[in-house]
Amino acid sequence: MDFQTNYPLSELTTFRIGGPASFYAHVANLNELKEALDFAQQKNLSVLVLGGGSNVLISDQGFVGLVIQINFKGIEKVSEDKDSVMLKVAAGEIWDDVVAFAEKNNFWGIENLSHVPGKTGAVPVQNVGCYGQEASDVVEKIEVLGLNSQKVKEFTKTELDFNYRTSKLNQEWKNKYVILSVYFRLSKIPSPNLTYVDLKKYFAGRDKAMVSLNEIRTALKQIRANKFPDLTQMGTVGSFFKNFILTEEQYNTLVYCTKQNFGQEGVDRLIQVVNKFPQKNGIKVPTAFLLDICGLKGKAVGEAKLWEKQPVVIVNTGNAKAADVLELFKQVQAEILAKTGMRVTAEPEFI
Numbered sequence: 001m002d003f004q005t006n007y008p009l010s011e012l013t014t015f016r017i018g019g020p021a022s023f024y025a026h027v028a029n030l031n032e033l034k035e036a037l038d039f040a041q042q043k044n045l046s047v048l049v050l051g052g053g054s055n056v057l058i059s060d061q062g063f064v065g066l067v068i069q070i071n072f073k074g075i076e077k078v079s080e081d082k083d084s085v086m087l088k089v090a091a092g093e094i095w096d097d098v099v100a101f102a103e104k105n106n107f108w109g110i111e112n113l114s115h116v117p118g119k120t121g122a123v124p125v126q127n128v129g130c131y132g133q134e135a136s137d138v139v140e141k142i143e144v145l146g147l148n149s150q151k152v153k154e155f156t157k158t159e160l161d162f163n164y165r166t167s168k169l170n171q172e173w174k175n176k177y178v179i180l181s182v183y184f185r186l187s188k189i190p191s192p193n194l195t196y197v198d199l200k201k202y203f204a205g206r207d208k209a210m211v212s213l214n215e216i217r218t219a220l221k222q223i224r225a226n227k228f229p230d231l232t233q234m235g236t237v238g239s240f241f242k243n244f245i246l247t248e249e250q251y252n253t254l255v256y257c258t259k260q261n262f263g264q265e266g267v268d269r270l271i272q273v274v275n276k277f278p279q280k281n282g283i284k285v286p287t288a289f290l291l292d293i294c295g296l297k298g299k300a301v302g303e304a305k306l307w308e309k310q311p312v313v314i315v316n317t318g319n320a321k322a323a324d325v326l327e328l329f330k331q332v333q334a335e336i337l338a339k340t341g342m343r344v345t346a347e348p349e350f351i
């Protein structure tokens with residue numbers, strides 16, 4: 001196997017940020033993965049597993065250790081009944097290719113996750129979600145390799161403990177397992193989920209039951225083009241800040257601070273935005289609203305900037321450093337905390 005040294009990690013991330021990895025290898029199957037892990041063990045190296053690098057902020061100093069990029073391929077139908085099908089998808093499959101495969105075969109349940117960058121192995125890690133669907137709606141189980149034990153095992157959806165942008169894989173099991181494949185249960189029954197505000201607007205006047213998978217994918221391509229910069233033009237990891245899912249008490253604090261700093265007009269805007277995003281468990285407050293009301297749109301540190309069109313997105317406008325992004329994040333966090341009492345957290349993984 002080829003272990004490259006001093007490999008520039010900026011080339012492996014959509015932010016185009018990150019210093020070098022001491023060692024880098026890409027692996028296409030379980031044997032290669034085990035060989036790479038043996039290499040790391042022999043040299044006593046830390047290991048970082050990467051998919052498409054679209055949810056990581058890697059330090060300017062890089063990563064001291066071995067970076068393993070997962071390139072396993074394969075989409076397999078493992079079982080089906082009258083109403084549903086179970087797909088086993090290898091971790092290295094490009095996620096949007098999987099959504100395209102589902103569209104081609106008329107399988108429902110992941111169409112709203114169209115055009116999310118990255119690979120399938122990362123989908124359960126942060127319980128990828130958007131436009132009213134989440135990985136946890138469809139992930140049945142995952143197959144993993146223990147980083148230390150090198151044993152293959154499976155975890156069910158319940159064991160993964162999915163929540164908003166979290167699972168055990170990015171909490172207490174962080175850096176313990178390499179995901180080899182993900183099992184998805186998809187529906188054969190057409191079931192368009194168009195409740196999310198942007199989709200509702202796009203398909204206004206249409207008989208919702210008649211909207212096809214292809215139309216949803218086309219709609220999301222357009223909707224997302226206005227929400228995220230073109231990755232060929234600018235580096236980004238998409239939404240940098242998590243949204244808030246608040247308890248009643250936390251929401252009351254936010255209302256109080258909003259009234260103090262932005263008056264009744266601010267509170268009216270807050271109520272309007274909360275009503276737009278009804279949430280089952282808790283009260284959803286989009287961080288974009290807080291950034292907007294605090295006047296932070298377009299704020300920059302070095303070449304890292306809150307994108308004007310969608311301020312939850314931090315863009316690398318040229319040669320931003322991880323240190324710029326981090327400083328921008330800290331300044332934004334402090335300003336929002338001071339004006340609204342809310343502490344924003346970051347969505348990507350800091351490495």
Ligand SMILES: Cc1cc2nc3c(=O)[nH]c(=O)nc-3n(C[C@H](O)[C@H](O)[C@H](O)COP(=O)(O)OP(=O)(O)OC[C@H]3O[C@@H](n4cnc5c(N)ncnc54)[C@H](O)[C@@H]3O)c2cc1C
Nearest residue numbers: 051052053054055118119121122128129130178179237238
């Ligand atoms: C323009 C843009 C838009 C985006 N939109 C969305 C969105 O709408 N919703 C959303 O949820 N996310 C969104 N994202 C974030 C990102 O695309 C997702 O989180 C995606 O799932 C990350 O996949 P990746 O393969 O690039 O993961 P990476 O960035 O490579 O890794 C992310 C984390 O997962 C771990 N990991 C990756 N693969 C494996 C594996 N096989 N085994 C174990 N651990 C692994 C890594 O160690 C790291 O901790 C967006 C990003 C961009 C750039």
